[in-house]
Amino acid sequence: MAKGYWVGLVDVDDPEAYKAYVRENALAFNKYGARFLIRGGQANKVEGKPRARTVVIEFSNYQTALDCWNSPEYIAAIALRENVSTADIVVVEGYDGPQPTDM
Numbered sequence: 001m002a003k004g005y006w007v008g009l010v011d012v013d014d015p016e017a018y019k020a021y022v023r024e025n026a027l028a029f030n031k032y033g034a035r036f037l038i039r040g041g042q043a044n045k046v047e048g049k050p051r052a053r054t055v056v057i058e059f060s061n062y063q064t065a066l067d068c069w070n071s072p073e074y075i076a077a078i079a080l081r082e083n084v085s086t087a088d089i090v091v092v093e094g095y096d097g098p099q100p101t102d103m
Contacts, residue, residue, distance in 0.1 A: 003058055003094040004065030005037075009051040014084040021081035028073035029057070032064055051088070062093040 012018045028034075038056040059065040068074055069091055081087070 001061050002096045003060060004062035005059065005092050005094060006034075006055070006057040006065060006069070006089055007092060008053075008055040008057075008087050008089040010053040010055060010085055010087040011051045012053065012085045017084040018081060021077055021084070024077035024080050025074060028068050028071050028077060031071065031073060032068035033060055034058070034068060051086070062091070065091045 035058045036055070037058050038054055040053045040055070043050065043054055057065075059068060
């Protein structure tokens with residue numbers, strides 16, 4: 001079964017206030033077994049229009065990723081970031097098919 005992922009591009013306008021969102025989202029992420037693969041860090045824009053931070057969070061499967069997004073715990077966290085950041089986030093199913101070396 002393919003894993004599920006959240007992919008987010010985020011600009012944080014108020015880093016101090018954003019810390020409350022980070023503390024709160026940990027409740028949902030712990031409950032749903034989330035694992036950060038990318039959480040900010042160095043990036044180099046090579047194409048398109050990125051934001052300041054890129055975040056990729058892995059879940060055991062796509063449904064779990066959706067369940068976390070829709071959970072009461074995460075909905076409460078979203079309210080804490082509404083006026084302190086701007087984010088584009090997608091929940092996406094991973095890929096288990098052939099890779100270029102397998103073709």
